[in-house]
Amino acid sequence: MSAAAVKKRTFGVIAEFGSAAELYRAAERVRDQGYRFWDAHSPFPIHGMNEAMGLKKSPLGYIIFWGGFLGFLTAVLLEYIPTSFLFPLIVHGKPVDFFTVPAFFPIMFELTILFAGFTAFFGVFVMNRLPRLHHPLFDYAPFARVTDDAFFIVIESGDPKFAEAGTSEFLEEIGGRGVTVLYESD
Amino acid sequence: MPRPAMVENNRSMHWITNLLAGIPERKAPLWWWVAIAVTGSFATFGVFCIIYLLWTGVGVWGNNLPMAWAWGITNFVFWIGIGHAGTLISAILFLCRQKWRTAVNRSAEAMTLFAVMCAAIFPAIHVGRIWMIWFVAPVPVPNWIWPNFRSPLLWDVFAVSTYFTVSFFFWYLGLVPDVATVRDRARGRVAKFCYGLLALGWRGGHRQWRHYEMSYLILAGISTPLVLSVHSTVSFDFATSLIPGWHTTIFPPYFVAGAIFGGFAMVLTLLIPSRALFKLHDVITWNHIDVMCKITLLTGSMVGYSYRMEFFVAYYGADPFERYIFLNHYFGPYWWVGYGMFIGNVLMPQLFWVRAFRRNVWTVYLVAMCANAGMWFERFAIIAVSLHRDFLPSSWQMYYPTWVDIFTFAGTIGLFLTLFLLFIRFLPTVAMSEVKSVLPEADPHHYEPLPAKIVAMEETQA
Numbered sequence: 001m002s003a004a005a006v007k008k009r010t011f012g013v014i015a016e017f018g019s020a021a022e023l024y025r026a027a028e029r030v031r032d033q034g035y036r037f038w039d040a041h042s043p044f045p046i047h048g049m050n051e052a053m054g055l056k057k058s059p060l061g062y063i064i065f066w067g068g069f070l071g072f073l074t075a076v077l078l079e080y081i082p083t084s085f086l087f088p089l090i091v092h093g094k095p096v097d098f099f100t101v102p103a104f105f106p107i108m109f110e111l112t113i114l115f116a117g118f119t120a121f122f123g124v125f126v127m128n129r130l131p132r133l134h135h136p137l138f139d140y141a142p143f144a145r146v147t148d149d150a151f152f153i154v155i156e157s158g159d160p161k162f163a164e165a166g167t168s169e170f171l172e173e174i175g176g177r178g179v180t181v182l183y184e185s186d
Numbered sequence: 187m188p189r190p191a192m193v194e195n196n197r198s199m200h201w202i203t204n205l206l207a208g209i210p211e212r213k214a215p216l217w218w219w220v221a222i223a224v225t226g227s228f229a230t231f232g233v234f235c236i237i238y239l240l241w242t243g244v245g246v247w248g249n250n251l252p253m254a255w256a257w258g259i260t261n262f263v264f265w266i267g268i269g270h271a272g273t274l275i276s277a278i279l280f281l282c283r284q285k286w287r288t289a290v291n292r293s294a295e296a297m298t299l300f301a302v303m304c305a306a307i308f309p310a311i312h313v314g315r316i317w318m319i320w321f322v323a324p325v326p327v328p329n330w331i332w333p334n335f336r337s338p339l340l341w342d343v344f345a346v347s348t349y350f351t352v353s354f355f356f357w358y359l360g361l362v363p364d365v366a367t368v369r370d371r372a373r374g375r376v377a378k379f380c381y382g383l384l385a386l387g388w389r390g391g392h393r394q395w396r397h398y399e400m401s402y403l404i405l406a407g408i409s410t411p412l413v414l415s416v417h418s419t420v421s422f423d424f425a426t427s428l429i430p431g432w433h434t435t436i437f438p439p440y441f442v443a444g445a446i447f448g449g450f451a452m453v454l455t456l457l458i459p460s461r462a463l464f465k466l467h468d469v470i471t472w473n474h475i476d477v478m479c480k481i482t483l484l485t486g487s488m489v490g491y492s493y494r495m496e497f498f499v500a501y502y503g504a505d506p507f508e509r510y511i512f513l514n515h516y517f518g519p520y521w522w523v524g525y526g527m528f529i530g531n532v533l534m535p536q537l538f539w540v541r542a543f544r545r546n547v548w549t550v551y552l553v554a555m556c557a558n559a560g561m562w563f564e565r566f567a568i569i570a571v572s573l574h575r576d577f578l579p580s581s582w583q584m585y586y587p588t589w590v591d592i593f594t595f596a597g598t599i600g601l602f603l604t605l606f607l608l609f610i611r612f613l614p615t616v617a618m619s620e621v622k623s624v625l626p627e628a629d630p631h632h633y634e635p636l637p638a639k640i641v642a643m644e645e646t647q648a
Binding site for chain 2: 019020021023024027039040041042043044045046047048049050052053055057058060061064068078079080082083086087089091094100103104106107109110111113114116117118120121123124125127128130131132133134135137138144145146147148149154
């Protein structure tokens with residue numbers, strides 16, 4: 001069976017836009033059309049794009065709060081409880097009891113920050129399903145310019161409203177250039 | 187009054203990409219090889235000095251009994267302080283929406299990381315029998331002793347290691363979209379593979395950017411109290427002791443102001459040559475150097491206020507030992523250290539009141555170098571000069587550094603510059619995606635003629 005005979009699965013349709021302003025307006029149109037599995041790619045984060053795409057605020061903030069809280073608990077379990085209650089060590093004749101807690105604040109603070117930092121950093125990549133070695137978008141040569149000065153909208157074939165011809169037409173209608181159908185890599 | 191443009195000469199996004207991503211793509215220029223040969227040699231000899239110290243003992247340094255802490259801890263505090271400007275630029279100025287930070291934050295953050303690496307060397311090799319260092323870890327079984335978590339020295343370990351980790355995350359997160367740019371332009375197989383790995387598959391979709399922006403904002407938010415806490419914690423090492431000249435409540439804010447001052451001086455020291463050598467004049471403009479000079483002036487004046495306030499408190503506190511120590515700083519055998527720090531940190535930055543001096547490369551560089559030296563003198567004054575004449579005149583001593591002292595410090599300078607040279611050669615020196623985002627055309631409501639088709643469509647809708 002030749003390679004051409006294998007029907008490749010469609011990944012989605014991509015269209016290029018000329019500027020951040022054009023991308024923003026086009027994103028509003030895609031949102032109003034009711035698409036759900038799509039994305040607007042740009043070389044830098046565009047202010048107000050959450051609203052234009054109809055996305056909510058990233059939930060990462062709440063996750064990071066719990067990360068920081070875990071760090072605080074770690075500090076309590078690591079230093080305060082052992083030093084004051086389990087392995088009391090008397091230094092300089094100073095008391096070892098419940099009320100010496102201010103001396104533990106610096107490390108409680110640092111571990112809160114440390115764990116929140118870990119959550120913030122790894123949270124981005126978990127939420128974005130990264131790192132990954134390949135993606136169908138990378139097969140489309142012009143997409144390499146997305147990290148330079150190009151702006152793209154991609155509507156994925158998984159979207160309930162996706163229809164290869166109809167979606168391509170729609171992207172052209174809202175000002176997209178070079179509308180192309182993309183296929184899964186394998 | 188219109189604000190000055192962030193990037194001069196109306197440069198396009200593609201021009202910015204070509205300029206900055208072009209640096210890792212080209213062959214290294216000759217000056218780079220010469221510079222790294224020199225700094226690398228110093229770093230290598232520093233490694234030799236450290237091995238010699240570990241092999242022989244801390245006695246190879248000039249430390250003596252009232253001065254059990256001398257160059258080693260001075261260098262530690264000096265390097266930790268350098269890092270603070272990086273976090274100030276990347277976190278505090280981000281929260282204050284100071285858009286000019288985009289041109290300098292990447293290299294300032296890299297400088298932070300490298301400075302903290304240099305700093306961490308000193309306390310580690312200062313402990314003496316380094317193979318016993320596991321005793322500080324919280325392992326209760328061997329001798330039933332839990333580390334003393336109420337000691338500022340242990341707070342310091344946590345503060346510095348947290349600072350390094352969070353600064354690294356902050357730096358790397360910002361680097362991901364820019365490494366993706368280098369990946370997408372790379373030609374060679376090795377470059378494609380390496381930058382591809384580092385970019386972690388970044389695609390720049392807004393569904394990625396929105397988590398990225400939230401994470402970046404929160405990292406900035408948590409780094410802000412962190413950076414203020416780190417040098418405060420370093421100052422607790424001294425402030426919680428009973429040594430006159432150390433036992434001072436002003437230390438935390440005084441150390442933080444000094445750290446930011448010294449850090450900005452180092453940022454200027456590194457950025458002015460890299461700006462000239464890589465022709466970054468349109469991205470790092472005179473306006474950027476101007477505002478950094480103003481921060482140097484502000485923090486230098488805060489440092490000057492602290493010096494004088496310490497003097498006043500010593501006079502007003504009526505403690506004869508403390509009065510003696512502060513007079514000894516300026517009129518004792520180490521008078522030249524006292525004047526060196528006062529001239530370098532307080533008087534020289536006053537030149538920056540004059541606009542012409544803030545916009546002349548030679549005066550800016552002169553003040554930055556004076557501040558670098560002055561900050562080292564300040565740490566030596568606080569740590570060593572306060573120790574050399576303690577309560578008991580019979581134990582008074584002078585400090586004479588040995589060749590190991592000198593070349594270990596020179597070795598960390600070499601290491602710092604070597605790492606910085608590697609950074610500017612192989613990674614995007616300026617945060618491209620952030621610089622693009624402050625261009626006027628990055629604003630989605632920026633006025634420019636839209637394609638007629640869209641205008642017509644929107645008119646029919648309305």
